Amino acid sequence: MQEVVLSETxxxxxxxxxxxxxxxxxxKIKNDIISSYANNDRMSNNxxxxxxxxxxxxxxxxxxxxxxxxxxxxxxxxxxxxxLKSKFGNxxxxxxxxxxxxxxxxxxLRNAPDYTCIYGVDIDGEGELVVEYDDGRKKGRxxxxxxxxxxxxxxxxxxxxxxxxxxxxKLTTILTITYESV
Numbered sequence: 001m002q003e004v005v006l007s008e009t010x011x012x013x014x015x016x017x018x019x020x021x022x023x024x025x026x027x028k029i030k031n032d033i034i035s036s037y038a039n040n041d042r043m044s045n046n047x048x049x050x051x052x053x054x055x056x057x058x059x060x061x062x063x064x065x066x067x068x069x070x071x072x073x074x075x076x077x078x079x080x081x082x083x084l085k086s087k088f089g090n091x092x093x094x095x096x097x098x099x100x101x102x103x104x105x106x107x108x109l110r111n112a113p114d115y116t117c118i119y120g121v122d123i124d125g126e127g128e129l130v131v132e133y134d135d136g137r138k139k140g141r142x143x144x145x146x147x148x149x150x151x152x153x154x155x156x157x158x159x160x161x162x163x164x165x166x167x168x169x170k171l172t173t174i175l176t177i178t179y180e181s182v
Contacts, residue, residue, distance in 0.1 A: 009133055011143065012077075012154040016069055016119075024069070025062035026150065030122045030173045032058050033089030043088050050101045054088040057175065063087070067177065070117055070152060082179040085113040089121070092165035092172040100132070103157045103178045113157040113178035120149045122173040125166035129153055132160040147174070 016024055035041075036055035043051040057063065071082045090098055104112040118129055127147035135141050145153060147163060155161070157178055165172040 009156060009159070011131065011145075012074070013145065014073075014152060016066065016150050016152060018065070018069060022065060024066050024150070026121050028060055028062045029057070029066070029089075029175060032060060032063070033121065033173050033175065034091060034171065036089065037091040043086075050099065051088070053098065054090060054176070057087045057089045066119065066175075070119075070154075070177070071179075074154065081182045082115065083182060085178040085180050087175065087177045090163065090174045090176065092127075092163060092174070094169055095165060095167055096172075097164045098162045100160050100162045102160045103176075114181040115154050115179045116157045116159075116161070117177040117179065118147070118153045118161070118163075119175040119177065120147050120151050121175050122171070123147055123149050123166065124168040124170040124172070127166045127172055127174075128164040130162050130164065131155055 018024060033055055036057065041056045043054040043056060046052060067084060067087075071084075074080065074082055086103075092098065103116050120127070129145045129147045131143045131145065133141050133143065147153075163172075163174055
């Protein structure tokens with residue numbers, strides 16, 4: 001008897017562990033996202049668009065080091081190269097949640113990202129990342145993952161997800177990165 005895997009859904013997660021002298025300056029990334037948030041520098045100005053509450057994240061050296069870290073470690077583990085498609089931040093208040101969405105345009109799958117990476121930039125306590133998936137005939141299942149500082153979570157971009165902020169008075173800052181895989 002032989003077995004062939006036709007489809008599987010993998011969620012990769014881990015902590016960003018950089019060598020001394022190359023630590024990720026999370027404060028810089030957080031400040032860039034909060035600055036975009038304060039200036040209403042949105043990915044879309046259409047209130048009906050899913051990306052209305054996503055904020056542009058400008059280039060910075062700490063952000064580039066983070067992007068390089070994730071790309072290199074994913075390639076090492078899975079022998080797949082990741083090509084950056086987009087990056088944006090979210091800012092949440094106490095107990096706030098984002099809308100449920102994915103990062104794929106169903107009308108333009110050819111140009112859709114393959115993977116979504118969520119990175120906890122500044123989370124006071126423990127938030128939650130909720131990923132929806134189908135398990136055969138069991139549709140609309142959810143996986144609840146603790147969302148923490150300096151942790152990343154990578155999953156197929158076709159999956160729907162949302163965040164929940166912790167029950168703390170401090171703002172929660174999250175970075176989302178989408179990739180194409182080759």
